[in-house]
Amino acid sequence: MPILDIINKIEYSKEDLLELLSISSKDDLELLKKTAYEIMKQYVGEKVYLRGLIEFSNYCVNDCFYCGIRKSNRDLPRFILSKNEILDSALWCAQKGYGSVVLQSGERNDEAFVDFVEECVRDIKKITISDSLPNGLGITLCVGELSYAQYKRLYDAGAHRYLLRIETTNRKLFEQIHPNNQSYDKRIECLHMLKEIGYYVGTGVMIGLPKQTIEDLVNDLVFFKELDVDMIGMGPYLMHLSTPMKEHKDYFFDNQKEIYKLSLKMIGVARLYLKDVNIAATTALQAMYPWGREEGLLFGANIIMPNLTPMDARKNYELYNGKPCLDEFQGDCFKCITTRIESTGRQVALNEWGDSLHYISRKRQEL
Numbered sequence: 001m002p003i004l005d006i007i008n009k010i011e012y013s014k015e016d017l018l019e020l021l022s023i024s025s026k027d028d029l030e031l032l033k034k035t036a037y038e039i040m041k042q043y044v045g046e047k048v049y050l051r052g053l054i055e056f057s058n059y060c061v062n063d064c065f066y067c068g069i070r071k072s073n074r075d076l077p078r079f080i081l082s083k084n085e086i087l088d089s090a091l092w093c094a095q096k097g098y099g100s101v102v103l104q105s106g107e108r109n110d111e112a113f114v115d116f117v118e119e120c121v122r123d124i125k126k127i128t129i130s131d132s133l134p135n136g137l138g139i140t141l142c143v144g145e146l147s148y149a150q151y152k153r154l155y156d157a158g159a160h161r162y163l164l165r166i167e168t169t170n171r172k173l174f175e176q177i178h179p180n181n182q183s184y185d186k187r188i189e190c191l192h193m194l195k196e197i198g199y200y201v202g203t204g205v206m207i208g209l210p211k212q213t214i215e216d217l218v219n220d221l222v223f224f225k226e227l228d229v230d231m232i233g234m235g236p237y238l239m240h241l242s243t244p245m246k247e248h249k250d251y252f253f254d255n256q257k258e259i260y261k262l263s264l265k266m267i268g269v270a271r272l273y274l275k276d277v278n279i280a281a282t283t284a285l286q287a288m289y290p291w292g293r294e295e296g297l298l299f300g301a302n303i304i305m306p307n308l309t310p311m312d313a314r315k316n317y318e319l320y321n322g323k324p325c326l327d328e329f330q331g332d333c334f335k336c337i338t339t340r341i342e343s344t345g346r347q348v349a350l351n352e353w354g355d356s357l358h359y360i361s362r363k364r365q366e367l
């Protein structure tokens with residue numbers, strides 16, 4: 001069937017998703033991009049919402065085989081930002097008009113850590129209330145797997161979004177890229193807990209993992225729909241040479257172009273399929289190609305997460321090699337990011353949370 005006929009369908013089957021992700025001609029790719037952009041315009045509008053990213057700690061109790069800050073990477077200097085450093089970054093973010101902040105770190109589930117995050121969340125809320133942001137910054141957390149009680153405490157403190165990536169919904173592949181003590185079922189359980197508590201829930205996958213198939217990516221999209229998530233943060237798989245996955249480096253270096261293209265297709269197809277969710281154009285796209293994030297916006301993404309982490313810490317939060325923005329000063333970031341976004345013809349939303357409209361409609365349906 002011609003791609004146009006598939007794109008124009010109201011509902012997509014798995015076979016349709018497979019066809020769309022398998023697009024190879026330039027014309028079909030352009031068609032996907034244009035249609036995904038139109039769907040985005042229709043369902044979530046053209047504005048791009050900013051989430052200032054603070055990578056506040058690279059301590060992690062886990063050992064994911066693909067990750068540069070895994071606990072077994074013993075050469076890496078470890079850091080945790082002080083509360084004041086985090087608050088300074090958050091205040092800068094609010095004053096610039098970013099609207100929202102993301103607190104991201106390696107995973108720790110000890111009470112001292114959760115106490116610290118809870119305090120930061122409370123204080124960020126307090127200090128960022130202003131005429132422009134009457135409810136303070138919107139706060140997204142991305143700190144991994146915690147208990148129900150811990151998630152609830154952080155929600156009650158004022159965080160209202162949570163990003164927890166499943167990384168792949170192929171259970172076998174998940175097990176191949178994680179040690180035995182990290183379980184697929186636990187990750188799913190956490191996602192359900194977050195939804196039950198009331199968070200806007202985001203998840204995502206790595207695209208182009210060794211041994212991952214297009215069918216796997218189709219199943220990832222179906223998983224997003226079935227879990228009824230509000231936000232998607234997915235991007236190309238990127239290699240870190242100090243991890244066990246370095247054994248796949250030939251595969252990675254030989255296929256970078258394809259992985260990049262597949263990542264853009266995933267954004268476009270996710271937009272067609274899921275319609276009103278928030279989709280991030282992730283920094284990993286920029287790591288592959290200097291204008292990768294902007295391309296992601298043209299394929300239907302509506303969220304950008306500019307990095308606000310102080311430079312010294314940022315260098316030690318290298319999840320993958322080739323992380324961009326390691327030589328700019330924080331003061332220039334705002335200008336850089338707005339210029340880049342505006343170059344795509346999109347408007348940057350200032351002082352707006354830009355919450356997922358999907359959450360609002362799913363809550364309405366629950367009533």
Ligand code: SF4
Binds near residue numbers: 071
């Ligand atoms: S991916 Fe997350 S949980 Fe896994 S090692 Fe890296 S920081 Fe830790």
